[in-house]
Amino acid sequence: MECKFKKQGCGGCQMSDTAYSDQLALKQKNTEKLLRRFGKVRPIIGMQDPMHYRCKVISSFGTAKDGSLMCGLYAGYSHKVLPIADCLLEDRRCAEVVQAVRQAAARCRYTAFDEDRGTGLLRHVLVRRGFSTGQIMVVLVTVAAFLPSSRQFVNELRRLCPDITTIVQNINSRKTSVVLGDTNKVLHGQGYIDDRLCGCSFMISPASFYQVNPAQTEVLYRCAIDMAELTGKETVLDAYCGTGTIGIAAAKRGAAAVAGVESNGDAVHDAIRNAKRNRVENIRFYKADAGRFLQQLTEEDEAPDVVFMDPPRTGSDEKFLSALCTMGPKRIVYISCNPETQARDLLYLAKNGYHINVIQPVDMFPFTEHVECITLLTKTRE
Secondary structure (H helix, E strand, O other): OOOOOHHHOEOOOOOOOOOHHHHHHHHHHHHHHHHHHHOOEOOOEOOOOOOOOEOEEEEEEEEOOOOOEEEEEEEOOOOOEEOOOOOOOEOHHHHHHHHHHHHHHHHOOOOEOEOOOOEOOEEEEEEEEOOOOOOEEEEEEEOOOOOOOHHHHHHHHHHHOOOOOEEEEEEOOOOOOOOOOOEEEEEEOOOOEEEEEOOEEEEEOOOOOOOOOHHHHHHHHHHHHHHHOOOOOOEEEEEOOOOOHHHHHHHHHOOOEEEEEEOOHHHHHHHHHHHHHOOOOOEEEEEOOHHHHHHHHHHOOOOOOEEEEOOOOOOOOHHHHHHHHHHOOOEEEEEEOOHHHHHHHHHHHHHOOEEEEEEEEEOOOOOOOOOEEEEEEEEOOO
8 A cells, every 4th residue: 555645744554565465464473472372363354455444534624834724634743734635544435524524614714723822613523434324424523612604514514415414513622632522512413323233233423432444343243242152041241341332232142131331421321222222122231440340240249151341452450350250251252452451461361260262363453553352261260
């Protein structure tokens, strides 16, 4: 892949000069280096077409030298906006919608927020497209709550892109590098879009966690659920469950009952709604710290048969892992976006009664250094 923006300082894809087959070989080697002490690492699952896979695009606004409004990606290790309009990783339709947002905003005479001077209005635009539904959500992030000529902006954007499903204004007045603020105003549509994953329907709101590569997410989750070997009798815990994607899919695939635990209240709210829209009645969601939740279950002498865990990049803490080992589920399916912290956690679990049966890397982010890895662990002793 030849990226014309790399020389300008864009650091979005670190491996743009490397053939895809060589990327997979390198990721396989790196995963084996970290995890082979636990067992054989299966061949990494790559993509047939590793281009334009990102169905979530975030673009930041800036001011060009001629004073016009521009948007694009930040240069590496800076807040300098590069006017990138055709990134080779971004979904083509999402990228087109971003440029339409810029045009509509320019016609409304909106200006880019300057964090040094504290002037201007627009910070970012986030565009999401449902991989299977094609529905499109636009989230315009502003520093102030008042959006002048908002009706004109919506009409102009819909004229340029009639297929847009919903338009949301997000207000972020904080001095922060975090993209979204806490307040949303729906300018058009319902404020969310729908997508389908593993045979289930999911609602995606502006702040929802939803994987940016849905094609590979389907592969990742199906592998994880297959490893669980659900027969219809098992009780399942989905730890760090987010908006409930894995737990809901497992509930429909054969679990007797599922409990999902997540510390983010908005995510739990979305998970409950997603379960209802899929008519899944054998699942419950709880807003709680995963480690404390497991400790409570052990105190009540309750233990699921299977645990799915998909922690953040930092991995799990010892409180969670200790409670998990005390609980003693028959199978643990560990999905990780960081094999380094996964290796640390696997070492703890291996020392406390678990055997690592399967290690399966999956390439979720071609042309970057990141790799996801699923491991199956089974209990070896009481």
